[in-house]
Amino acid sequence: MELHLKLHEQYFLKNIKEKLGNTSISNEVSSKYESLFLSGVFWVLSGLSIVNKKRKYLDEVLGKNIINLIYKLVMQCLQKKEINENHIYNFKKKKYFLSNIDIKNIIKKSKCVKTNLNDKIRIDRKEYRRKEKGDTQFFVKWSNLENTKSENFDINNHKDDNKLVELKLFGDNYVNLDNAKKTDEHCYNYTVVNSLFSRKRVTKKKYVIKGFSPCSKKWLYEPNVISTLSAIQVLFLINRISEDDISTKTLLEIYNFLYFLFDEEKGFFHFSLNSFLFHFDGDMRFMFCTLSALHFINLLLKKRNIHINLYTNRQQYIDWILLCFNLDGGFSNLPGSESHAGTTFCAVNSLILLKDENQRTCFSSNPLLRGKIIRWLCDRYDNQGMNGRVGKDSDVCYAWWVLGSLVSLKVNLSELFNVNILINFILKCQDKCNGGFSRIENSKNDVKKEYFNYYERESLAYKEADLFHTFFALCALSLINHNVHRYKEKRKRKHELFGNVAFPQSLENTLKQMQHVHASFAMPAHIAH
Template sequence: MGYNMYGLLNEELDLNLHEKYFLNTITEKLGKTYNESRSSNKYESLFLSGVFWVLSGLSIINKDRRNLNEVLDNNIIELIYILVMQCLEKKKIKEKYIYNLKKEKYLLSNEDVHNIINTSKYDNNFDKKSYTKRKKLERTRIIHDSTEKNCSEKVKNINNIDIDSEENSSKMREPKHSKLINDGEETTSKKRPFSKINVKLNKSMNNLSCSEKKKKKKKFIVRGFSPCNKKFLYEANVISTLSAIQILFLLNKTSEDDISTKILLEIYNFIYFIFDADRGFFYFSLNSLRYRFDGDMRFMFCSLAILYFIKLLLKKRNINIHIYKYKEKCTQWISSCFNIDGGFSSLPGSESHAGTTFCAISSLNLLKGKSYENYFLENRLLKRRLIRWLCDRYENFGINGRVGKDHDVCYAWWVLGSLVSLKTNLSELFNVNILINFILKCQDRNNGGFSRVEQNENNFKKENFNYYQEEQLTYKETDPFHTFFSLCALSLIYYNVNYYKKKAKRKCVLYDNAVFPQYFEHVLRRLKHIHESFAMPIDMIKSPL
């Protein structure tokens, strides 16, 4: 099969075939029609991340499709929604752990959550900072009023004593217990009831103090999503929590009835409970916090993305809270993962990788708000070095993930998504037709789907390098993971080239004066515009910051 003048293979991209591939995946997984004799693939799972790949892939394929209701039955959508919500885990954190870990500053107690929900019902411009300030002022005013009242009463009593007549003063000076001293029976009879009253008063005061202590104890609840509904096997973590929230966006299940404000604020608690304020990174889960594991760039991006979506949902419900805290700490930790070669590693001192570089750039963009400029992305020297390292991932008409590795079609998304996030023109850095050619060669033209490498390379390796036959076959088969990110990469290329074509107000000139073939551009136009960080249709995501 040869190349034409545009550098593309003489084949078409059949989006309907890939749509059927996604639909068959859903019916197989949910309908229990999966062939057990077939070897499993590490990229196939019922986990929430796998559900997100399939649903987001279906939403990207057709630009004219507004909702997934047009391609999926309502029963299937409700079933997926139930499966997602079954993965939600709830944990109660004792108050002493909150104070021991010094997390009382940015965690919300049940009272705080209740107050935020109630205030949002009547205050459209509710702000957490102003609310806390207002509460402090109210408390200080109450204390001040009570002390002032007590002082005024004491002064009043003193004044009354001073104004008394001599008669009253003589009565006051007269010892009232003189008679009691002379009569022993009266003394004993009147001492007993006073002692009993004192004991009762002490008991009542102790009960009041105990009740006050019980009232003062705050309850802190955190929630997160586990990878599947088998909660006894898996704990809640940031990756599955992000996938769950993205699925709810894709299913259009983001109302108060679908996921309440209380749950969103408790997920907010979960994210900040696993945050290490000293080192500036997020842990993977509660157990990773417990055992003090190292940070990871993937967890940083997932945590910040979760906070972004929470902010987006809360803003629709007239709740405005300060969502991103410790921006400088997070930025410093991300910058410490930047290597001399120009890429980012998963943690400080490790090897640069395209996936972790994507997470680092996306995290820095999330931290960069209107009132906070990210000094790293504004530095031209570092930015050029980063772009050069990403361009070096182009290898043998494909894209790899790190130095010395074979190309893989999913890295087309990680690398190109990073470059688009850096506001670069892909047509000035690559021959985009060769990149499209590399992606198209990985598709299965008969059954749909994309594999990690080219289909002809699959057949070659099956015959010659079959050391572990079962593993080798599954390693090269099509799967939802690579199918989804291949379509995302095609959408990125098309919309990036068109954006800079319109911006320049001239015909987009590529290498050798090549442009998209007309028949192929018509197919790419059907794809939805994908968000370069969240791998979702961009019309679903609007900046809340």
């Protein structure tokens, strides 16, 4: 079997130019694919990056006009919402949330020194509430005065004082008596000064969150963690990650959005604001998407001298993920449900993202857990392919979910499977005429077309090639190729002569043209680091 990379590249280009790049579609028209718009853009762009190792930037194949259009479409999906401060306290979010003043100070400091986000400017909440009530005397600071209770005092005796009366607002900003009115030649009136303070308005804090919705129809779709992750990944792929493209202020407000969805009591992240407000159950996919989005935000902020500690609630995250671990060795979507390859992928990679200060994961201290997960993933090999659950048919996309989990666990795939059989199964699913991959073998599709045309639309067994399965099939092929060659190099260093896997020469030459895929984020590895 041969891998037709050029044909699959044309398949991606056809979709991005005809469907995703079509601006003539009216905003009033609704489509069932709208909820997957940003995810679909990511599949196409990442797929185009993977099929050609020599391509550095996507504008080489798409053109700057398409790249600019994609950037515009992505940023149109960004939604903004202001959160009432009472909600911040009621939902116990004050230790995570950044106000507009905090963000302003962080950006200001980051321009000259490295800033730790956990050391953000902290203002006493009691002090702030008293300021809002207008209790101005609480902030009056008298310096070097013996008789502070008298209403009038002689200013000539205190000419050397740096500041006689100061009002502390934020940081080192002060209001002094230089502009206060005199009641006679030598004295200030305290009541005049006090009225001056009461007229000085304190900047009110605002708490803003920003997130990405699946498409630009903001009245129909609300921001969620999956779309937010897809949008950030798209910006990385099209190289639009500068301050002008997505500002630090926006990144910190997205950080606010993600942490607002965190359930303090149970330890998981919600899907959206509505799921948070209505107390829906957690989902392993949302945990992984949130942690991944925070990872990419952290990459951008580090380049701008701002550092986020993602492990503030590290143990809570880990505890909830382990609650979803089942006795058979797989992870479920939520505690008590059935194990699934997709949710196992999310759980494994979430645990890997949650490293401690010494860059150690929970698998380092618990090899038994790692062994049980590997055993369950190996059991997903069925009928020369991969399935997602016990008793289910094989599907080409599960080659990515299963093999991606195993590679993240640092496993040599050639020791567990006959990788040539897996590659052969994936290649049988490709459409050799139009490009793309279907969910099952193409030969089975031919049988359905010949004998069951009348039932073709309703049949779950018959599926045309689609972007989802095409993208993950190519990711799985790249992952297998890189994993096999990585362990080949290790064997060479150890001078081991036997045990190497051999691919057909033509197939090996084609696989070498593919970009190395990150096992967690399904995008070129050099971009995700």
